[in-house]
Each structure stands twice: as C-alpha cells, then as structure tokens.
Amino acid sequence: MAFGFFNKKEQERTPGEHYYTLTVKEIVKETPDTITIVFDQPDPPINYKTGQFLSLILNIEGREVRRSYSLCSSPYVDEDLAVTVKRVENGLVSNHLNDVATPGDKIRIMGPMGNFTTEFSKDKKRHIIMFGGGSGITPLMSIIKSTIHAEPDSIGTLIYANRNIDSIIFKDQLDKLQTDYEGRFRVIYILDDAPINWQGHSGLLS
Structure with a gap:
C-alpha cells in the first residue's frame, strides 16, 4: 500500500490486452523460496508503468x-523486465517456475496491466509512504526505484514486514538504496520471528 499514490484518472483507465513471447535472461535467487525472473526486452521494447504486472501463460501438465506477477523492474x-515469484504451498505455477525456470526459456505473457501506479515528474515533491509484507514488496520495489530516479525532490519510506530475516526479499538491494540515498529513502523492517540480536522492530504489522 502506498498512501496518496493513486489518482482518479489512473484508476479509471482500462488496460488493453497485448501478448508477447519473452526470453528469460537471468534467474536471480532472492530467498530460499523466491526467485526473480529477468526477461530480455523485445524489439520494439514493451512500454510499461511503474507498479504494473504481467500475466505469465504456461503449459503445465498438458x-x-x-x-499474474508484479514487475519489480x-x-x-x-533495461530489462523483471518479475518476482515466491513459492506458494501447492501453488502450481509458483512451484513450477521456482523449480524449472532457466535462462533461455521462452515464456508467453499478457500485459502489462494494472492501475497501482502514478505519473512521475521531476517537478513533484512528495513523501511516498509504503507498507508491504512478504512478496508484496514486488511492485513497491519498482515504485521505490522510480521515485528515487524520476523525482529528485521526493522521498520514500518503506515499512516492510516479514516472517524472519531469511525471508526478506530484496534485502541487499533495499539496504544499498538506503545507504546510497540517505535522507531520500528509508526502510523499516519488521520481523514476526526476530533473532535475539535483531536491532530492528518485531511483531505483527496490522
């Protein structure tokens, strides 16, 4: 969730249906149960908005x-497109992708679609406050990067809840962004099951 993020015009927009076949460029292991699938941009490239998603179309067991998976790029x-996929218990597609997705694979997709977005401008000055839990970080990662680079006078705060430290998706990237853009981006971690030496917040985010 991002407070003050939407506008009425964006919410009323009806997305069209566009199909592409994309090539998997890289598989990034984010956590023990989560991967990021990086796709080469086709020619011509796919235009998309921060916070939108792709629908992956696969043939599994005939x-x-x-x-649908949100773009984290x-x-x-x-330069590339990327979605992040976390295993879901008994999840047909999430487990299939985590088990067998390989660079060079061709995957058919529909999209991009979705209204969880906003217009960015270098003239805007705002504080975007985001709440996320687990794999809900995926579109927020896109928002964070876009805000930092497209709105130099804006700042962002992410409050991010996870089960434990090993389940924090994008932790290295988030920590680096917080260091590189000190004063413009801050991340607050909350863990359900915090280790004894944990210096951050613990408990449930509600």
Missing part, C-alpha cells in the same frame, strides 16, 4: 495456466 532505471 493444460494452459495463467498467473522500473521503466526509469532497468
């Missing part, structure tokens, strides 16, 4: 299945 920063 049937077509579709699942930013159109202002990243």
Whole structure:
C-alpha cells in the first residue's frame, strides 16, 4: 500500500490486452523460496508503468495456466523486465517456475496491466509512504526505484514486514538504496520471528 499514490484518472483507465513471447535472461535467487525472473526486452521494447504486472501463460501438465506477477523492474532505471515469484504451498505455477525456470526459456505473457501506479515528474515533491509484507514488496520495489530516479525532490519510506530475516526479499538491494540515498529513502523492517540480536522492530504489522 502506498498512501496518496493513486489518482482518479489512473484508476479509471482500462488496460488493453497485448501478448508477447519473452526470453528469460537471468534467474536471480532472492530467498530460499523466491526467485526473480529477468526477461530480455523485445524489439520494439514493451512500454510499461511503474507498479504494473504481467500475466505469465504456461503449459503445465498438458493444460494452459495463467498467473499474474508484479514487475519489480522500473521503466526509469532497468533495461530489462523483471518479475518476482515466491513459492506458494501447492501453488502450481509458483512451484513450477521456482523449480524449472532457466535462462533461455521462452515464456508467453499478457500485459502489462494494472492501475497501482502514478505519473512521475521531476517537478513533484512528495513523501511516498509504503507498507508491504512478504512478496508484496514486488511492485513497491519498482515504485521505490522510480521515485528515487524520476523525482529528485521526493522521498520514500518503506515499512516492510516479514516472517524472519531469511525471508526478506530484496534485502541487499533495499539496504544499498538506503545507504546510497540517505535522507531520500528509508526502510523499516519488521520481523514476526526476530533473532535475539535483531536491532530492528518485531511483531505483527496490522
């Protein structure tokens, strides 16, 4: 969730349906149960907005299945497209992708779609406050990077809850952004099961 982030015009926009076949460029292991799938941009490239999602279309066990995953890449920063997939218990697609997705794979997608976005401008000056838990960080990562690079006078605060320290997706990237952009970006971690030497917050985010 990001307070003050949407505008009415964006919420009323109806997305179109566009299909592409993308090539997997890289698989990044984020946590023991989460991967980021990086796709090469096709030619011409796919235009998308910060916070949107792709629907992946796969053939698993002889049937077509579709699942939607938010883009963690930013159109202002990243040359490639990327989505992050966390295993879900008994999840057909999430487990399949975590087990077998490999660089060079071709995956059909629909999108990009979604209204969890806003217009960025170098003339804006705002404080974007974001709350996320677990894999809900995915679109927020796109928002964070876009805000830092597209709005030099804006700042962002992320309050991010996870089960334990090993389940924090993008932790190294978030820590680096906080260091590199001190005063402009801050992340507050909250752990359900914090270790004894944990210096941050613990408990449930509600």
